[in-house]
Amino acid sequence: MAGLSEKRVLPVGTDPSYEVNLGLALADLPAAISGLVAPPRQVRLVSDERVFALYGGDLVAGLRAAGYQVATDLVPPGEKSKTIPVWTDLMNRWAAEKVHRDDLVLALGGGVIGDLAGFAAASYVRGIRMVQVPTTLLAALDASVGGKTALNLPAGKNLVGAFKQPLAVFCPTETLASLSQTDWQNGLAELVKTAVLTDPALFDRLEAGPLTGTSPDLTAVLARAVGHKIRYVEADPCERGIRAHLNLGHTLAHAIEQASGHAIAHGHAVAIGLAFISRVAVNLGRLSPEDGDRIIRVLTAHGLPVTTGYDRATLLEAIQRDKKATAGGVRWILPVAIGSCIDYPVSYTDLPGFLEKGGLS
Ligand SMILES: NC(=O)c1ccc[n+]([C@@H]2O[C@H](COP(=O)([O-])OP(=O)(O)OC[C@H]3O[C@@H](n4cnc5c(N)ncnc54)[C@H](O)[C@@H]3O)[C@@H](O)[C@H]2O)c1
Ligand SMILES: O=C(O)C(=O)C[C@@H](O)[C@H](O)[C@H](O)COP(=O)(O)O
Numbered sequence: 001m002a003g004l005s006e007k008r009v010l011p012v013g014t015d016p017s018y019e020v021n022l023g024l025a026l027a028d029l030p031a032a033i034s035g036l037v038a039p040p041r042q043v044r045l046v047s048d049e050r051v052f053a054l055y056g057g058d059l060v061a062g063l064r065a066a067g068y069q070v071a072t073d074l075v076p077p078g079e080k081s082k083t084i085p086v087w088t089d090l091m092n093r094w095a096a097e098k099v100h101r102d103d104l105v106l107a108l109g110g111g112v113i114g115d116l117a118g119f120a121a122a123s124y125v126r127g128i129r130m131v132q133v134p135t136t137l138l139a140a141l142d143a144s145v146g147g148k149t150a151l152n153l154p155a156g157k158n159l160v161g162a163f164k165q166p167l168a169v170f171c172p173t174e175t176l177a178s179l180s181q182t183d184w185q186n187g188l189a190e191l192v193k194t195a196v197l198t199d200p201a202l203f204d205r206l207e208a209g210p211l212t213g214t215s216p217d218l219t220a221v222l223a224r225a226v227g228h229k230i231r232y233v234e235a236d237p238c239e240r241g242i243r244a245h246l247n248l249g250h251t252l253a254h255a256i257e258q259a260s261g262h263a264i265a266h267g268h269a270v271a272i273g274l275a276f277i278s279r280v281a282v283n284l285g286r287l288s289p290e291d292g293d294r295i296i297r298v299l300t301a302h303g304l305p306v307t308t309g310y311d312r313a314t315l316l317e318a319i320q321r322d323k324k325a326t327a328g329g330v331r332w333i334l335p336v337a338i339g340s341c342i343d344y345p346v347s348y349t350d351l352p353g354f355l356e357k358g359g360l361s
């Protein structure tokens with residue numbers, strides 16, 4: 001795929017700072033890692049069984065040839081691996097196998113692996129170095145960058161977590177070629193989110209035709225989206241304010257993921273959440289009906305869902321556990337134009353009416 005061979009390096013000016021390296025070949029990963037953490041050290045390669053079957057063998061061989069001791073921690077694919085019991089197993093294994101603070105965690109996979117391995121790296125011995133190696137579109141343009149890590153609780157999505165910036169993000173874009181169509185679409189949902197949030201020109205690009213694995217501008221678009229994410233993260237690494245705008249569409253999305261028992265994947269839920277909040281914004285008179293229609297058309301053109309089968313009562317409970325909820329109400333992120341969003345606090349009393357404006361009854 002032509003679009004997958006280009007390279008870009010983007011600096012992230014957090015404390016600590018690091019780089020996002022887009023397009024690094026998987027075969028060059030051991031050398032890149034040895035530039036950061038000199039061997040011999042133990043590398044804990046955390047991955048899911050599907051990703052490891054595709055890419056793990058060569059990577060382990062390369063890391064061993066570079067002088068690292070490599071141990072693998074494999075979990076089943078999917079959201080069910082982002083849980084306390086899986087994390088507990090990981091902690092017990094690391095302790096039993098004498099993982100030390102100067103060892104390295106390498107997260108090879110999608111957002112689930114990045115969040116799980118990231119939280120494990122943040123919590124084990126109060127912090128061990130970690131490198132993110134995203135292999136899904138969603139993780140490449142969003143989850144691997146910015147240091148949010150998370151586990152789900154039975155009560156809700158991402159309710160446990162920590163901020164832990166990685167040592168580096170190495171994104172071997174060649175791996176995106178094996179993604180299923182559904183997982184490609186999950187990444188596109190976060191891309192549409194980014195465009196609606198802050199980039200009208202990117203939105204125009206997506207309106208002109210869906211981004212595919214063979215789009216000649218794939219790396220350029222990826223770099224543009226990552227650049228936006230970096231900007232929000234640098235401005236507000238621990239989400240005290242503006243970073244919450246990256247949560248556009250997510251309050252409803254997380255409630256839908258929870259209500260569906262994670263049968264609806266994050267990206268698809270974000271698409272539904274974006275369509276919902278756009279409808280609300282139009283009904284509040286804050287977004288033009290034309291822009292509302294454009295957002296829903298772009299989501300649909302990218303193969304994404306724009307309606308939910310769940311009713312208001314089912315989603316209300318989870319919405320109140322959103323991390324943007326306070327004692328007084330829920331802070332929503334509302335699009336007011338394509339490329340521009342505002343904070344929009346809604347009291348608990350007004351919440352049912354607000355949800356109704358988005359078509360939930
Ligand atoms: N930390 C953050 O900032 C952040 C941002 C966005 C999303 N997230 C989280 O990320 C998760 C979703 O991430 P995701 O969509 O990457 O899901 P995922 O990690 O579950 O991956 C989706 C599927 O793709 C498979 N896969 C991964 N790479 C592949 C490849 N190269 N080829 C073929 N198959 C491959 C996996 O095995 C899995 O079945 C959610 O838990 C979400 O909450 C976190
Ligand atoms: O990086 C962020 O900040 C985001 O909000 C990015 C989101 O796409 C991502 O899904 C994130 O994990 C949501 O975080 P949460 O704080 O709402 O759990």
Ligand SMILES: [Zn+2]
Pocket residue numbers: 142190250266270
């Ligand atoms: Zn997200």
